[in-house]
Amino acid sequence: MTDQAALNTMTVTDTPKARRSVGSIFSWVMFAFGVIYFALPLIGMIEFSLRKRRDAYSFDAYTTVLGDPQFQATFGYSLMMSLVTIVLGMALVLPAAIWVRIRLPKMRPVIEFITLLPLVIPVIVIAFGYLRMFNTSSFLPMTGSVTGTNILLAFGYATLALPYMYRAIDNGLRTLDVQTLTEAAQILGASWFTIIFRIMLPNIFTALLSGAFLTFSIVLGEYVFAALLDRPAFGPYMVWTGGNRAYEPAALAVIAFTITWGCMGLIQLAGRLFPHTRAKR
Amino acid sequence: MATTRGAYISRTAANWAGVVPFLAFAAIFLLLPTVNIVLGAFRGPDGGFTLATMAKLFEPRLMNSFWLSIRVSFFSAALGALLGFLVAAAIIHGGLPKYLRAPMVTFSGVAANFAGVPLAFAFIATLGRLGLVTVILREWFGINIYASGFNLISFWGLVFVYLYFQMSLMILIITPALEGLRREWDEAAQSLGATSLQYWRMVAIPVLLPSLLGTFALLFANSFGAIATAQALTGSSQSLITVQLFAQIRGDVLQDPNLGYAIAFGMIVITAVANAIYIVLRTRAEKWQK
Numbered sequence: 001m002t003d004q005a006a007l008n009t010m011t012v013t014d015t016p017k018a019r020r021s022v023g024s025i026f027s028w029v030m031f032a033f034g035v036i037y038f039a040l041p042l043i044g045m046i047e048f049s050l051r052k053r054r055d056a057y058s059f060d061a062y063t064t065v066l067g068d069p070q071f072q073a074t075f076g077y078s079l080m081m082s083l084v085t086i087v088l089g090m091a092l093v094l095p096a097a098i099w100v101r102i103r104l105p106k107m108r109p110v111i112e113f114i115t116l117l118p119l120v121i122p123v124i125v126i127a128f129g130y131l132r133m134f135n136t137s138s139f140l141p142m143t144g145s146v147t148g149t150n151i152l153l154a155f156g157y158a159t160l161a162l163p164y165m166y167r168a169i170d171n172g173l174r175t176l177d178v179q180t181l182t183e184a185a186q187i188l189g190a191s192w193f194t195i196i197f198r199i200m201l202p203n204i205f206t207a208l209l210s211g212a213f214l215t216f217s218i219v220l221g222e223y224v225f226a227a228l229l230d231r232p233a234f235g236p237y238m239v240w241t242g243g244n245r246a247y248e249p250a251a252l253a254v255i256a257f258t259i260t261w262g263c264m265g266l267i268q269l270a271g272r273l274f275p276h277t278r279a280k281r
Numbered sequence: 282m283a284t285t286r287g288a289y290i291s292r293t294a295a296n297w298a299g300v301v302p303f304l305a306f307a308a309i310f311l312l313l314p315t316v317n318i319v320l321g322a323f324r325g326p327d328g329g330f331t332l333a334t335m336a337k338l339f340e341p342r343l344m345n346s347f348w349l350s351i352r353v354s355f356f357s358a359a360l361g362a363l364l365g366f367l368v369a370a371a372i373i374h375g376g377l378p379k380y381l382r383a384p385m386v387t388f389s390g391v392a393a394n395f396a397g398v399p400l401a402f403a404f405i406a407t408l409g410r411l412g413l414v415t416v417i418l419r420e421w422f423g424i425n426i427y428a429s430g431f432n433l434i435s436f437w438g439l440v441f442v443y444l445y446f447q448m449s450l451m452i453l454i455i456t457p458a459l460e461g462l463r464r465e466w467d468e469a470a471q472s473l474g475a476t477s478l479q480y481w482r483m484v485a486i487p488v489l490l491p492s493l494l495g496t497f498a499l500l501f502a503n504s505f506g507a508i509a510t511a512q513a514l515t516g517s518s519q520s521l522i523t524v525q526l527f528a529q530i531r532g533d534v535l536q537d538p539n540l541g542y543a544i545a546f547g548m549i550v551i552t553a554v555a556n557a558i559y560i561v562l563r564t565r566a567e568k569w570q571k
Contacts, residue, residue, distance in 0.1 A: 023477050027375025034368040034385075034448075038392060041400075041445065044407025044414060092303045099299030107300055114307045120556045121315055122506030124523055125545040128530050129314025132321065155310045162311075192295075214394075221397050223509040228530055235509065238398040242513050253402035257395055264391045 042257065049250035061251040070237060078226075078234035081150075082219035085157040086212045089165045092158065094208075097169045098200055101178045115166035118159050127228045130156060149229055156225045161215040168214065172207020176200075209270040213263040221256055319549065321542035334539045338547055343525065343540075347547060350505055350522040353436065357443035358500035362493060364444065365451025373459045374467075386456055392449035401513035404442045408433050434515045442514060443507070447500050454499070458492040458566065495562030502555040505548070522548060 052060035065071050093115075100108040118126070134142040134152055142148035178200070185195045201208070223235035238256070242249045325331035337343070371377060372385055395403075407414050410427060418424040432438055462485055470480040486493075508523035517524055522544060529541045 024376045027371035027377055030367045030371035030375070031377060031381070033364075034371075034452075038388065038445070038449070040414060041403040041407045044412055045403035047413045048406030048411075092306050095299035096303035099296075103296045104300055111300070111303065114304075114311070116556075117307075117311060117315075120502070120549075120552055121311075122523065122545075122548050122552055124506065124508055124526055124530075125318060125548055126311065126314055128526070128541060128545055129318045130310075131530065133314050133317050155306075158306075159311050162307075217394055221399060223397055223512075224527070228527075235398060238402075239509070239513055242398065242402060243516075249402040250406040253399035253406070256399040257391075257403070260394050261391050264387065264394075268387065 045250045045253045045257070049247060049254050052247040061247040062255075065241075065248050065251045065255070074232050074234045074237035077232055078220050078222075081154060081157060081233065082216045084154045085161060085219050086215050088154055089158045089161045089215055090169075090208065090211070093162065093165045093169055093211075094200075095196070097166060097173055098178065098196065101173055102182050112166075115162045118162050123160060123224050124228075126159060127156065127225050131228060143229065149231060153225060153229050153231050153233075156229070157215075157219045157222065160222070160225070161211075161218055164214040164218065165211045168207050168211030169204065172204030173200075176203050206270050210267040213267050217260045217263040220259060315549070318542050318545045321539060322546035324539065324542075326539065334537075334543045335546070337537065337540055338543045343522070343544065346520050346522040346525045347551075349436075349519065351551070353439055353443065353519075353521065354501045354505040357440045357447050357504050358497050360440065361444050361447025361500050362451050362497045365448040366455055366493065368448070369452045369455050369459055373456065374462070382456075386453065389449040389452040389456075393446050393453055395449075396446040396507065397509040398513040400442065400445055401510045404433060404445075404514065408438075408441075434518060436519065439511060439515060439519055442510060443504050447504060450500060450503065451496055454496050455489075455492060458489055462488065489566075491562040491566035495559045495566060498555045498559040498562065502552040502559070505552055505555070 049061050050057040050059065052058060052064070096111055100111050130152060131143070132138075134140050134148075136144045142152040181199055181203075182195055185199050190199070221235055221238070222233065223239060226233035227236045227239070238249070238252050241252055322334055323330055323332065325333060338347075368385075372381055404412075406412055408426075408431075409415065412433075415426055418426055433442070466484050466488075467480055470484050475483070506523065508521070508527060511519060511521050512524060512527070517528065526541060526544045526548070529544065
């Protein structure tokens with residue numbers, strides 16, 4: 001035993017040991033509180049969703065929900081919207097994130113600030129601004145047609161997703177030596193197209209996936225934008241069900257939670273399946 | 282001369298090519314709509330500058346809504362920050378098994394995103410009048426929580442539900458800060474004879490204070506802008522300012538179209554202040570985390 005270790009044992013032997021165990025009990029209590037608080041609503045919602053049949057647990061609520069044409073239509077709509085949003089978000093954020101790393105480092109704080117704004121400005125305020133700016137009597141009357149409103153909604157979702165998309169992609173780029181990779185590619189005669197699609201993209205694949213799944217789970221349950229733009233999305237459908245049905249809302253909550261959980265699981269899985277590849281030396 | 286100039290222009294164009302679409306998008310679909318709202322708050326029906334619209338914010342009905350939103354955000358942020366901190370501290374420094382850390386952080390990531398409408402449904406299914414916990418307490422233990430004054434569709438009910446995403450966001454953000462506390466500080470304090478409580482009170486908490494206050498501000502802004510959970514949970518019985526604005530936009534109470542601008546502007550000011558506090562304090566907190 002070294003002197004240092006002996007010293008450590010000495011200090012822990014008298015009063016601190018008792019203190020530690022008190023602290024440890026307190027820690028377990030806090031931990032138990034956390035587990036109970038977080039688990040109970042999940043258990044409650046699962047149990048409630050199975051109660052539709054009077055005398056026994058059943059999946060009736062799920063059958064009703066999944067068979068509801070409204071559910072299928074709104075879920076499909078939101079699914080479609082989230083895909084459009086992911087593509088749009090990436091098309092906007094990816095070049096910007098790469099450019100501020102290699103060509104315009106001065107603009108980086110500006111871009112970062114802009115990507116934080118959707119967290120500062122409440123969603124409902126942005127949606128309100130859209131209604132005022134893009135209504136039928138404005139210079140860009142997007143809400144005048146269904147297609148225009150759909151596009152506007154996708155733009156709104158892309159705005160909401162900016163903070164998450166940018167941070168995911170930026171975290172991915174941070175692990176690369178973007179400057180060296182770009183210069184090496186340029187020396188070998190690669191075009192910018194090649195640099196982005198054949199060098200950057202494969203290297204930050206995991207980061208892109210996590211940005212995509214986060215966006216997906218945000219868009220799928222979004223309520224305010226869809227309701228104010230009056231589009232038949234999944235969020236407003238859930239609110240409608242909440243006001244008109246007893247057990248189906250719980251079933252919807254279970255479905256929504258499973259999807260969120262699935263997205264997070266897929267992000268983790270992607271990180272493990274496609275670990276960041278480094279050149280062998 | 283012309284060629285160098287052409288080369289300069291094309292180089293500048295290439296320098297900006299990747300950023301311009303992003304900036305254009307942000308300008309048209311994020312900045313302009315917001316600026317439009319802010320300007321609208323100071324514009325009268327005739328288009329001229331006026332403070333009359335802003336003055337209407339001080340109507341008792343709107344003041345009450347603002348005040349309600351501020352109180353809900355304050356209490357859910359304060360309790361969420363405190364409880365989230367205690368849970369995270371227990372897991373990281375409380376001598377709990379290490380394998381608990383990763384699942385807790387992952388779960389917090391999911392729970393922080395489990396907001397909006399489904400969250401309200403989950404709590405109604407658990408603590409509503411027919412909810413699991415309500416029924417179990419009544420039938421197994423003879424405790425009728427609704428008879429003893431509990432109501433999920435109330436101020437404290439709303440705060441209690443908001444805690445779900447507030448606490449998980451707190452755990453998510455504070456965990457790295459807690460992991461940044463150096464073991465040597467604890468050991469140094471111990472060898473100087475400090476009790477555990479003294480270590481936390483005089484070393485750990487002061488170091489963490491900017492993180493704690495900063496995250497509190499973030500949580501405040503987070504719940505201030507929320508609407509879906511409240512609307513699905515309470516209908517319009519708790520008239521948060523977001524719920525009022527929503528109704529105003531929908532045209533349910535449209536006596537004055539400009540009033541919506543003023544409400545929105547008031548909300549921007551409040552969340553902007555909260556976020557400014559967060560950013561300033563986070564910058565200070567990061568000094569210790571290196």
